[in-house]
Amino acid sequence: MEKIVNQKAWLLVLPVFVLVAFSAIIPLMTVVNYSVQDTFGNNQFFWNGVGWYKDLLDPSTELGGRFFASLWRNLLFSAAVLAIEIPLGILVALSMPREGWRVAACLIILALPLLIPWNVVGTIWQIFGRSDIGLLGYTLNLFGLNYNYVANPLDAWLTIIAMDVWHWTSLVALLCYAGLKSIPEAYYQAAHIDGASRWAVFTAIQLPKMKRVLLIAFLLRFMDSFMIYTEPFVVTGGGPGNSTTFLSIELVKLALGQFDLGKAAAMSIVYNLIVLIVCWVFYTVMTNVGTERRPETGGV
Template sequence: MQKTWNNKAWFLVLPVLVLVAFSAVIPLMTVVNYSVQDTFGNNEFFWAGTDWFEEILHSARFWEALQRNLFFSFIILALQIPLGIFIALNMPKSGIGVPVCLVLMALPLLIPWNVVGTIWQVFGRVDIGLLGYTLRALGVDYNYVRDPVDAWITIIVMDVWHWTSLVVLLCYAGLVSIPDAYYQAAKIDGASRWSVFRYIQLPKMKRVLLIAVLLRFMDSFMIYTEPFVVTGGGPGNSTTFLSIDLVKMAVGQFDLGPAAAMSIIYFLIILLLSWVFYTVMTSSDANG
């Protein structure tokens, strides 16, 4: 046996480091670079300092989009987390139902994002879509292209349909890990269904719920695909979220400087809010 406490292992990590550098660090640095400069094309750059940041932070357009994002994430969390828990609680714990339910739950997660968009776009159309047509036939005035509320509802329903399963699967994993003795003890103690949920299932699901909330928050806050495919940010600006706005600014108007500054602000907001969620949810854990 020879001594092999050497640094060879670092070579194995090297490819990953290179990959991360190219995929994350370098683009991020580019963004930082753009955000503090101004350009009129021709590869000429002028130092702009914090101008772009100030401009973004003072623009009503940014704050409106941010509000839409926050509202959207709030609705998504408020719908998907309870719904996910509810479905998980009602899933079978044994027997043939388990694999069936798991496969059904996993299906939406397997569909690529652009397909989801297209499916719902078609599904909701009032002329040829099953949903849109049915609603229209039932006398509901539904039109996501014209009515902002309908547009929002469509996007929210899409997201709920697409991502609630993730919450369900995480919660289910937490639930099945609870030993039977806990349920028996609760029965013996005369606990109600609600008490069982409140004092056994919820505490035992806490860790996975934290992950679910974080994932769903980050993902919903970065919402892009659904409005891009279905509503394109409209009608008006009603579904123009930060991400949509960003793309409009960068690709549509070619305002690279402000777009870069906005990306950084966007990134920092997500980081900050995720940290807040994490701290709040884990601190109650430490006290509990």
């Protein structure tokens, strides 16, 4: 559909612009302001230039060491959950029932974890994994596995990854299901006549049709796992030691725990820049895929 050039459309966008600018630009400017200053308490601030940034980007300093450690941890975590959730989500979407009440039932159960407050998700897994009162921890220990997510870093990681898979795989599955639903039955009939194998149907029909939604799923999951805070915080509090301290947890510790405003602000800016770059790549790819596929899919 060809869009008309009309500058008056700005009037329709203006309210959103003002409201979001209020919640985004003013706070961001505050952060920038903090990031170039140092304070010795008493609300007295001193110009510090790019000092904090230098520290932050140099892994040999205390601040830089903490930043890079939590950054790598967070990237590893994001990679792990993406590697599990994307294939599993596709598999679940392909397994969805064809029609009838069972579809509605499955959709509702799938959506359920997505609507649980994040701290409650943490609470659920905190309880579920405990070896004394939780079903999972108790069962694992019953089989002789020495599972304890409070003391053992590996167990803590596995618990948090399992929790994230539990929490978010549904999102991928629902997105893929929506993509699959938009494939006309005629495609399958044609494939059947051609004698295409199931694998061929998947790679030649279903996967290309899911490309767009998979892209949304991939980037939403990357972003959200990259800024995860509440769930691991409730389950492990970032421990044992620092083994599950991700970027957001480190940042909140710095800002609201130690009140190291300058360091926290510099970290915020760099953190935000990383997100912005990934987001830009996402947006560019998205809009290109959009112009490629739109005419062919025709709406819905």
